[in-house]
Amino acid sequence: MKSMNHHHQQSPPDHDDLGQEPINWTTWLNDNGPKLLLYARQQCRRDSDAEDILQEALVQLVRAVESGDFRGQPAQWVSYAYTAIRHRSMDRGRHHDVRKNYEEKLQTIMEEEDHNSMPWLSCAADDEYLRDGVEKLLKQIPAEFSEVIVLKIWGERTFQQIADILGAPLATVSSRYRYGLQALRKLLENNPIEL
Amino acid sequence: MDPEEAITPSNISATALPAELNSRLAAAMTAASNEVRSTIQIEQLLKRFSPATMSLSTQIRNQQAIKQARSKKASRHAFFPRNWTTGLAALLCVSILSTAIISMSQFKDGTTSAAFENSLVSRNVIESKPVQDLQWKHGESPQRSYEVLYEDSFVIKNDNTTIIITVPNKTRVSIEESVL
Numbered sequence: 001m002k003s004m005n006h007h008h009q010q011s012p013p014d015h016d017d018l019g020q021e022p023i024n025w026t027t028w029l030n031d032n033g034p035k036l037l038l039y040a041r042q043q044c045r046r047d048s049d050a051e052d053i054l055q056e057a058l059v060q061l062v063r064a065v066e067s068g069d070f071r072g073q074p075a076q077w078v079s080y081a082y083t084a085i086r087h088r089s090m091d092r093g094r095h096h097d098v099r100k101n102y103e104e105k106l107q108t109i110m111e112e113e114d115h116n117s118m119p120w121l122s123c124a125a126d127d128e129y130l131r132d133g134v135e136k137l138l139k140q141i142p143a144e145f146s147e148v149i150v151l152k153i154w155g156e157r158t159f160q161q162i163a164d165i166l167g168a169p170l171a172t173v174s175s176r177y178r179y180g181l182q183a184l185r186k187l188l189e190n191n192p193i194e195l
Numbered sequence: 196m197d198p199e200e201a202i203t204p205s206n207i208s209a210t211a212l213p214a215e216l217n218s219r220l221a222a223a224m225t226a227a228s229n230e231v232r233s234t235i236q237i238e239q240l241l242k243r244f245s246p247a248t249m250s251l252s253t254q255i256r257n258q259q260a261i262k263q264a265r266s267k268k269a270s271r272h273a274f275f276p277r278n279w280t281t282g283l284a285a286l287l288c289v290s291i292l293s294t295a296i297i298s299m300s301q302f303k304d305g306t307t308s309a310a311f312e313n314s315l316v317s318r319n320v321i322e323s324k325p326v327q328d329l330q331w332k333h334g335e336s337p338q339r340s341y342e343v344l345y346e347d348s349f350v351i352k353n354d355n356t357t358i359i360i361t362v363p364n365k366t367r368v369s370i371e372e373s374v375l
Contacts, residue, residue, distance in 0.1 A: 033249050034245070034248050062265060118247075
């Protein structure tokens with residue numbers, strides 16, 4: 001069955017209403033998309049969910065910026081997008097939690113396989129042999145630790161910004177980062193990879 | 196002060212503490228130093244990597260989503276302009292148009308018909324062409340956007356008179372398409 005949604009055609013404006021520089025979203029997406037997708041992957045069980053959530057977060061950001069509802073500076077857009085990704089993945093996680101039948105269990109197995117199939121990280125050719133090992137370690141430590149590590153190292157957020165994104169105290173965030181690195185170190189001691 | 200230097204056991208004064216305590220403290224600080232050093236090594240190891248680049252399809256999909264979000268915003272502004280002078284002008288135009296329509300619905304006998312109660316609307320598709328590639332989300336039917344030029348005919352009837360108003364109407368339509 002086909003459904004139709006009508007809305008009037010209008011070409012997008014090249015400038016915002018305040019006469020400021022035009023926003024080049026393509027450039028912004030190229031610069032920030034990979035790190036946002038990495039965070040979405042860290043938050044979701046499935047890559048397909050991560051991609052959906054990233055898209056929804058981007059649309060939310062663009063609407064907030066273009067409508068003037070978002071009062072912050074462009075430098076804060078990334079943090080806004082991280083927060084949107086987090087909230088949406090939490091909502092999706094709750095949705096997943098309420099379904100616990102056989103099909104769900106079967107799907108979980110498929111999700112785990114999917115989860116492990118797409119690379120989270122890229123690196124120079126010399127380090128390629130390390131990539132799998134590092135990704136596996138990141139997936140083994142508690143999610144609350146890896147979340148902070150992803151935001152700090154690859155999201156290039158400060159601890160204060162991470163605290164704002166997670167809605168957690170600054171001390172908690174820095175502790176999680178430290179514990180996360182320690183957990184990685186212990187895993188490395190038990191399963192050494194040649195550096 | 197160099198942080199590495201600050202946690203080196205040799206910095207501790209051997210005369211200030213009893214030998215046993217000094218030794219235990221030095222051992223603890225050495226352990227802490229090693230831990231800090233190995234933690235820094237882990238951090239450096241992680242920094243050798245960067246987030247995987249987005250696939251081309253993901254990139255295109257997100258670009259299209261952004262584009263759509265922007266055009267929806269532009270559409271909203273067309274109806275609800277934020278600038279009050281533009282809003283006032285739009286209100287004036289609507290008022291003039293309403294007056295014109297009401298005057299058109301006055302008939303020869305001088306009565307004002309309740310024309311809109313009897314009005315009919317017919318719609319002919321003049322032209323239809325796809326303007327965007329398929330958009331889809333996982334778990335949903337894919338969508339394609341079309342630009343459709345309609346010709347809308349408003350037929351206003353009275354006992355004696357029939358008025359037909361034809362208005363071209365260009366609309367963008369999103370249609371869900373099922374994949375076999």
